[in-house]
Amino acid sequence: MNYIDEIAMEIGERCAMPFSSGENKRLLRIYAVLCLAKGSETTNADVHDAWSAWVLEVFPNHRSIVPFCDLKEITQDLDAPYRDAIREVAELDCRRNVVLSGQMDDDKTLIPKGQIGQ
Numbered sequence: 001m002n003y004i005d006e007i008a009m010e011i012g013e014r015c016a017m018p019f020s021s022g023e024n025k026r027l028l029r030i031y032a033v034l035c036l037a038k039g040s041e042t043t044n045a046d047v048h049d050a051w052s053a054w055v056l057e058v059f060p061n062h063r064s065i066v067p068f069c070d071l072k073e074i075t076q077d078l079d080a081p082y083r084d085a086i087r088e089v090a091e092l093d094c095r096r097n098v099v100l101s102g103q104m105d106d107d108k109t110l111i112p113k114g115q116i117g118q
Helices: 002-016 020-042 046-056 073-100
Strands: none
Touching: 002 020, 002 073, 020 046, 020 073, 046 073
16 A cells, blocks of 8 residues: 555544445545644644645535635534544654654664655
8 A cells, every 4th residue: 555545544444434435536636645644733724725725526516615714614524523633643744754764672773755766
């Protein structure tokens, strides 16, 4: 499995969105990119924008395809669980990278991200 799908699956597990579903898979992959790009600074508006891009393919006339600030607060709040899941996975990924770039028990150092072949 590739890294995008791994992140997408982790987000899906936290949102009760099965990664196995085709439409969920597409949306979760967009959320995975958002996780990589914005990480723990992801906002409800970011999630809404990502969802809007996805829903254009599925339901292009959806009434919520408007700028986040134009949504009613109750609708804006629907993005919070996805924002939280993205942030949680981003924090988990950061902790993993710290562990992977540190020392292992047998004193072998793993190559930090971005330093392969240097």
